[in-house]
Amino acid sequence: AQKVTQAQTEISVVEKEDVTLDCVYETRDTTYYLFWYKQPPSGELVFLIRRNSFDEQNEISGRYSWNFQKSTSSFNFTITASQVVDSAVYFCALSWAGGTSYGKLTFGQGTILTVHP
């Protein structure tokens, strides 16, 4: 069975602070994908990143960065110099990469991020 845990239910920061959202996953599969999605109040899921289990390189995209550590089964997300527009619910998700199961995402509980001006 797959499981994704986002231990932080809510995080509140002041604009320009850096913030890290934690994600820990469990899977018996050797090949899998990890994702982060942003869900603003409108409800639509905004894709942020997909990471293959064989690629442990960290990634940076603008103010966003991701730290994938297979040894600790973690895929943490950092926002540098946070902005009010970053306020949203962020979901970490996991998908098995084999067969026809790709696309069946197991989501974490989500972290509500509030950035105050």
Added chain:
Amino acid sequence: GAVVSQHPSWVICKSGTSVKIECRSLDFQATTMFWYRQFPKQSLMLMATSNEGSKATYEQGVEKDKFLINHASLTLSTLTVTSAHPEDSSFYICSARVSGTRETQYFGPGTRLLVL
């Protein structure tokens, strides 16, 4: 980029009625689509996998007779909530996997259902 649409975006209905939600891939073919449900302030839970031309596969605990899924074409999957009750009120989101790929999928904007 690829777009997935859902219709309607929101719907209010009376208890006991049926509601149909459409999920369309607008510029690509999707052999497989997925339906998720999200209750307020909760996470997304996979309900079922919709396969074009065959029966849907439901996750454990999801009533197949209550949530009818039809995937009649490569660009359209429908979810019908039959005899809806207030506890079915939720946010329903579909995703579509691009045919011929294993890695590419897109989410729809979601449909908010309120059953009175």
